[in-house]
Amino acid sequence: MPDVTAILAFITAAFILLVIPGPAVLYVITRSTEQGTKAGLISVCGIQAGTVVHAVAAAFGVSAILMASAMAFALLKYAGAGYLIFLGCKKIFGKKQTAESIKALPPQSMKTIFWQGMVVNVLNPKCALFFFAFLPQFINPALGNVTGQVLFFGLLFTIMAFITDGSYALAAGRLGKWLKGNTYYLKLEAYISGLIYISLGLLTLMMQPSHGSNKK
Template identity: 30%
Template sequence: MSLAFLVTTLIVVATPGTGVVYTLSAGLSHGRRASLVAAVGCTLGIVPHMVATITGLAALLHASAVAFQVLKYLGVAYLLYMAWTMLRSDAAIIVETRTTARPPAGRVIMSGVLINLLNPKLTMFFVAFLPQFVSAGEPDSLPRMLELSAIFMLLTLVVFAAYGTFAAGVRNHVISRPRVMTWIGRVFAGSFVALGAKLALTQQ
């Protein structure tokens, strides 16, 4: 494993995107536990892209314009749905201190998985990224790609958990200010809309 791989991975993972926005909103909405569960969900959402890349399905996705467009617009639709769910309540981000207000862990994980699953850019990234760190004709290329993918997922989990823990840490300072929470919710909703628009304009 090279230093270049670690640095590049950290830059990619730490750059705010849909997963980061979702993890931050989970931390602010429901606390540290929910943010960590969201981080796990987003990390699990990487697995299908990793499998697609290693098995060659990503090459098919790259070659088929129709498949790429279908997956892309499913991702756009889901991002817009996430934005709508944040705006449909008066407070935009629903913050409750009652334990009953916390969504089931399974639902949080599923949302995190879908956010990354319906993002064809992630598969394209793996197609362009992993081969750079695997020598052509290397006899152990498959184990090597699995190793690098596992490291990518571990760093994703750590970085996202750090984002979520930070959000949960400042949660108590903002939940008593409904107007602040409303604007935070609007910012997150706007972020999902912007990310959806960016994804919609993405070309193969």
């Protein structure tokens, strides 16, 4: 069990990183404004499921292998970027929404939203960098059970991320209700959402394994 000082230091540092909007936050905001608060919260659950995958991988050394291998990191980076860009192109070039079509068409399933959120974060190299470069600073080998310490901090980070991302989802969901009644917004919504996804994909492409900082 990590000491109290390390836990408090980790909470402070992680909170600062989490409240600054990054790819995960922007993804949640987009989901919430598109389909409401519930969809935003489901996307948060998916994203945090992806965070758990990274935490477990870090605990057993997989993230270290990814960071040490340029090819493995590149594959992760390009897969994540490609998926985000695909979502963006689908929004921009797909059928555009109108107030009537929103009422007539069934919303995207919560299961699909969950899995999309999970895939986005599993393929997010920024998350891998976080667990490889940031989290180890709070691990004390002298206390033993390094794997347990990594899992502890990973779970703590996941809980904190769920709270902060969930707050963004709630706020964006309320804003989305107003936006959905705005005819001008409906005309631009597909392009705005699509450009956000594509921008996140391009941001992912810019990630380098040598960076030591991370934004969630």
